[in-house]
């Protein structure tokens with residue numbers, strides 16, 4: 001089979017790229033599981049786009065930059081919010097069934113840190129609906145082939161350029177496929193943590209593959225923890241969308257107090273990192289769970305607007321409209337990833353990245369809700385445009401610095417460790433996830449991070465350990481708190497020393 005373009009991953013970024021590339025050559029989409037198994041397929045809340053009344057790309061950009069806590073790449077944000085509206089309209093034209101109001105106009109939901117209603121949604125299964133449309137469109141194109149259950153284990157690198165991939169099929173057989181360009185659209189890394197909203201496929205594969213091949217990675221310390229995953233013993237940690245709070249759901253403690261109103265002017269719709277940390281503290285100080293309550297809202301509205309979440313709750317014995325729903329924080333989204341320019345070009349010729357696997361810099365230190373599907377859509381299409389051009393590598397953006405120059409991270413941890421007894425390494429994926437949750441989670445300290453780095457260093461290399469170690473090292477290096485990265489030993493943002501991005505390479 002002669003292939004022009006390989007796309008690793010079948011979420012929104014990968015499929016949008018496949019559609020754009022189909023006219024330019026043969027495209028092979030490799031998916032790790034079934035096509036619907038991606039963070040896109042699980043996205044509930046929606047897709048943000050400046051299309052509603054009182055909105056504008058400038059306002060959307062301002063909200064995005066504020067959420068990003070001083071680290072957004074503003075030219076990339078400009079691309080996201082200006083091109084975003086066009087690409088979302090295209091989704092509507094292609095048949096995406098977003099919810100509409102009584103007049104048949106697109107209905108916009110509210111989520112945290114947005115100053116206006118801006119979030120287009122399809123019930124509470126927006127990603128599934130967008131995935132359906134993109135999948136149908138891509139599959140109908142004769143030049144797009146797909147192989148499911150194909151686990152990419154390496155990139156083929158020759159003379160410093162990426163020329164293809166090696167994958168293992170369902171039967172365990174290895175295959176090499178060569179192409180003019182490879183796009184990493186492998187999605188997120190929530191499965192590096194014990195508690196996550198992400199599906200089992202979200203193990204940071206793009207980070208591991210790019211790192212092993214020698215590509216640059218950026219901003220890996222920034223991991224967003226969503227405050228409202230179901231927190232019922234024995235039940236899966238599925239996401240309870242922020243869109244519920246956008247429609248009036250309240251977060252309460254055991255005594256029924258709406259505790260967020262005491263701590264932040266945004267109340268229940270304060271930024272996610274603020275809500276997640278407050279929740280954890282509330283649980284620790286009361287020794288009891290925190291809950292989401294919708295009992296004051298119209299029950300018919302709740303079950304009609306959020307049918308998927310209502311059904312998931314019903315399966316675990318909870319009535320979404322009437323019961324208090326126990327919730328807690330869980331790893332949700334990684335802002336860092338494979339370092340790219342605004343066209344998805346990585347530091348290696350022939351290698352491109354888009355969506356959650358990439359770091360365009362649009363999210364800075366904390367992503368604005370519902371900007372992730374938008375990023376996948378816009379930068380998936382842009383990466384496809386760049387893939388059709390000559391093999392070229394991205395230039396390093398101005399505010400990104402090579403980590404080696406700092407002399408921090410693993411080097412320091414290793415020298416301090418010399419006098420210490422060896423740290424036991426995690427022996428299984430569960431132990432890696434547990435370690436990451438305890439030591440590289442919501443609250444980070446030098447001691448905990450050094451312990452995690454040492455344990456992960458001792459664990460060798462694997463598709464799970466490599467990205468986990470990179471995240472832990474990056475978190476150890478950044479001695480400040482910013483956005484989703486919270487250091488208990490450095491609780492303030494420190495622009496003087498840390499208002500910059502760090503890139504890591506092997």
Ligand code: SIN
Pocket residue numbers: 043044045046240241242243332333368369370371372
């Ligand atoms: C949610 O529905 O709460 C998640 C949306 C997002 O992460 O953007």
